[in-house]
Amino acid sequence: MASTETKPKADDLAGLEAGLDALDAVPTHRTPLREVLVKKALPPLLAVALVLLVWQILVSLKVTDETKLPALSAVWHSLSDMWLKGTLLEVIWTSVSRGLLGFLLALAIGTPLGLLVARVKFVRAAIGPILQGLQSLPSVAWVPPAVLWFGLNDAMMFTVILLGAVPSIANGLVSGIDQIPPLFLRAGRTLGATGLHGARHIVMPAALPGYIAGLKQGWAFSWRSLMAAEIIASSPDLGLGLGQLLENGRNNIDLPGVFLAIILILVVGIAIDLLIFSPLERHVLRNRGLLVKS
Numbered sequence: 130m131a132s133t134e135t136k137p138k139a140d141d142l143a144g145l146e147a148g149l150d151a152l153d154a155v156p157t158h159r160t161p162l163r164e165v166l167v168k169k170a171l172p173p174l175l176a177v178a179l180v181l182l183v184w185q186i187l188v189s190l191k192v193t194d195e196t197k198l199p200a201l202s203a204v205w206h207s208l209s210d211m212w213l214k215g216t217l218l219e220v221i222w223t224s225v226s227r228g229l230l231g232f233l234l235a236l237a238i239g240t241p242l243g244l245l246v247a248r249v250k251f252v253r254a255a256i257g258p259i260l261q262g263l264q265s266l267p268s269v270a271w272v273p274p275a276v277l278w279f280g281l282n283d284a285m286m287f288t289v290i291l292l293g294a295v296p297s298i299a300n301g302l303v304s305g306i307d308q309i310p311p312l313f314l315r316a317g318r319t320l321g322a323t324g325l326h327g328a329r330h331i332v333m334p335a336a337l338p339g340y341i342a343g344l345k346q347g348w349a350f351s352w353r354s355l356m357a358a359e360i361i362a363s364s365p366d367l368g369l370g371l372g373q374l375l376e377n378g379r380n381n382i383d384l385p386g387v388f389l390a391i392i393l394i395l396v397v398g399i400a401i402d403l404l405i406f407s408p409l410e411r412h413v414l415r416n417r418g419l420l421v422k423s
């Protein structure tokens with residue numbers, strides 16, 4: 130009798146374990162490319178098309194004067210003119226190369242700084258409030274002192290980018306480390322993962338979601354800081370970037386050129402996020418079982 134009761138209990142336990150395993154198992158198959166395009170690319174394209182339609186209606190019905198809102202054809206003419214002259218890609222690359230290099234420098238500085246602030250109490254008490262204050266300071270405020278320190282050159286540009294992006298990256302890492310369960314850290318120390326070894330194998334992987342959020346914000350601050358520097362500081366030695374293109378349009382009272390520069394700045398910022406940071410974020414979430422489909 131006991132053996133017949135034991136067998137059903139064992140079967141029930143096995144079934145329960147199988148059910149729990151099924152709940153823990155997260156599908157890792159990738160969504161077909163067509164479905165990705167429909168779900169992720171189509172909605173923003175429709176939104177852009179709607180904005181352009183409203184824009185054209187306002188111009189066609191003369192709701193606003195063309196000195197305040199240029200026609201789409203005028204903006205397109207400015208774009209095609211730059212393309213035919215061969216200056217469009219050069220202007221974009223001037224700003225993108227500066228922005229990415231400045232961001233990488235900020236990454237190299239902000240990551241160890243964030244680790245230091247998060248793990249050393251004295252450093253956190255001394256530098257933590259300063260990082261928070263620097264993050265809230267408008268990037269444009271650093272342009273005048275940077276010009277006085279370094280003059281009109283790339284060093285000035287990178288200084289403004291670093292002062293805008295480093296606090297965001299460091300604070301993002303600090304926030305990610307603060308959210309690590311203490312059990313993880315104790316387990317790591319028990320296994321001998323201390324110091325740099327623990328930071329590499331325990332702290333950084335556990336803090337990765339918050340760290341990536343800080344990187345995304347750091348890139349946004351890098352791009353904004355660079356545009357502010359390019360708009361205010363102009364020199365033939367600096368070349369023509371998107372910010373200077375925007376300022377030239379204002380100086381020449383070229384409204385289509387101004388709107389073209391704004392659109393290009395927006396497109397580049399969105400493209401960098403979609404091509405680099407969003408896939409990285411989805412990869413991390415998928416590996417942690419927090420994202421079923423890509």
